[in-house]
Amino acid sequence: IDTGQPYPLVLPLTELEKTGASQKKSTLKAKGATVKWPGTTSHDIYLARLDSLSAGDLKADQIMTVFAELPAALSVPLLGGDFLSRYLIKIDFNHEEIMLLPKTGYRGLDHSFSTGLHIYRNAENRLAVRGVWERSPADLAGIQVEDLILEFNAKKATPELHRELWLLLNDDQVKSVKLLIETKKGPRKLRLKKKK
Numbered sequence: 001i002d003t004g005q006p007y008p009l010v011l012p013l014t015e016l017e018k019t020g021a022s023q024k025k026s027t028l029k030a031k032g033a034t035v036k037w038p039g040t041t042s043h044d045i046y047l048a049r050l051d052s053l054s055a056g057d058l059k060a061d062q063i064m065t066v067f068a069e070l071p072a073a074l075s076v077p078l079l080g081g082d083f084l085s086r087y088l089i090k091i092d093f094n095h096e097e098i099m100l101l102p103k104t105g106y107r108g109l110d111h112s113f114s115t116g117l118h119i120y121r122n123a124e125n126r127l128a129v130r131g132v133w134e135r136s137p138a139d140l141a142g143i144q145v146e147d148l149i150l151e152f153n154a155k156k157a158t159p160e161l162h163r164e165l166w167l168l169l170n171d172d173q174v175k176s177v178k179l180l181i182e183t184k185k186g187p188r189k190l191r192l193k194k195k196k
Contacts, residue, residue, distance in 0.1 A: 005080030009065040016067040021048035032131035032145035042069035115192040151180035
């Protein structure tokens with residue numbers, strides 16, 4: 001369980017074939033690192049929607065899932081905050097059990113609208129592109145890994161505003177983000193409209 005994980009479900013990369021996600025045309029591959037854990041080296045990261053998931057009595061449908069290399073200690077499915085928000089969680093320490101009790105009528109947020117852009121603070125403490133999902137608005141706009149974010153929504157992109165930009169990129173209510181990006185060919189202004 002990882003309540004801070006922005007994706008509902010993260011599975012080890014070895015599960016990509018087993019789940020059939022590698023055969024789906026809708027499965028996306030990351031350019032760069034869209035998610036990463038300390039001690040991992042693979043940049044093979046995939047995003048898919050699993051038709052269904054079951055583990056014991058737990059059953060869920062249409063789960064957005066990331067497949068990535070996980071540290072050896074975490075090479076088990078990670079349930080993220082959005083997935084967990086669909087349930088009341090009961091932890092029984094004495095019996096080493098966690099019970100997920102479905103909330104009636106609750107639908108997860110599932111972060112289905114996105115620019116496909118992932119940012120980070122680089123070694124020079126500047127906001128830069130860490131990863132881009134293929135076929136996303138960011139990818140179609142030609143944004144590349146390591147491009148620098150100079151401005152967003154007419155604000156200078158300072159390290160202090162990293163979280164604000166991250167929240168804009170991950171808020172389903174925000175439909176588009178204006179960016180000024182420094183590319184290898186020079187600065188570019190663009191507006192990224194989020195797509196499902």
